[in-house]
Amino acid sequence: GQQVQQSPTSLVLQEGENAELQCNFSTSLNSMQWFYQRPGGSLISVFYNPSGTKQSGRLTSTTVIKERRSSLHISSSQITDSGTYLCAMERSNTNKVVFGTGTRLQVLP
Amino acid sequence: EAAVTQSPRSKVAVTGGKVTLSCHQTNNHDYMYWYRQDTGHGLRLIHYSYVADSTEKGDIPDGYKASRPSQENFSLILELASLSQTAVYFCASGYTEVFFGKGTRLTVV
Numbered sequence: 001g002q003q004v005q006q007s008p009t010s011l012v013l014q015e016g017e018n019a020e021l022q023c024n025f026s027t028s029l030n031s032m033q034w035f036y037q038r039p040g041g042s043l044i045s046v047f048y049n050p051s052g053t054k055q056s057g058r059l060t061s062t063t064v065i066k067e068r069r070s071s072l073h074i075s076s077s078q079i080t081d082s083g084t085y086l087c088a089m090e091r092s093n094t095n096k097v098v099f100g101t102g103t104r105l106q107v108l109p
Numbered sequence: 110e111a112a113v114t115q116s117p118r119s120k121v122a123v124t125g126g127k128v129t130l131s132c133h134q135t136n137n138h139d140y141m142y143w144y145r146q147d148t149g150h151g152l153r154l155i156h157y158s159y160v161a162d163s164t165e166k167g168d169i170p171d172g173y174k175a176s177r178p179s180q181e182n183f184s185l186i187l188e189l190a191s192l193s194q195t196a197v198y199f200c201a202s203g204y205t206e207v208f209f210g211k212g213t214r215l216t217v218v
Binding site: 031033035041042043044045048086088096097098099100101102 | 142144150151152153154157167168199201206207208209210211212
């Protein structure tokens, strides 16, 4: 089964609205990371967040390792935020980094 | 910022032919990874390596080989390319926090 569940799978916002993306893990993990990808583009690390809360501009990530979940909050969304957001975890007791299938975000003017 | 360079950026291969995808990192990372990305599947781990001259199987290794001749270089080899291997391939390096190359779009015809 899917070890990394992301929700929602897709999201459409009006510019200026906030977004909350969720990532849940079915196994224990050492750390997790959020990535951003434009269609046909590379993956850009948004947050490396093994635990706690991190903020960068309009983006905030909160990871609770014991509860096996992480969230990415985007405030005052902009059209340029459109793309796919992927979360990834490093599984405990392995060297493997496993990805979710992503949340496709579309911000409309 | 970590630098991971993939080559070629795109390739068209014939079924049954041999394909080699190359990856070079300049960050002194021990860990390197090869992923493939398909619509609806997110990123799936093919092979990874944590030391030169050694590779490990990921979650979908069948039909692929990997080679790590040095710490900086990690190649993915398709000995007999098949139509089902049409995908975008990403190389990454790092441990817990990973950094990605720009991807290689492979089309097998």
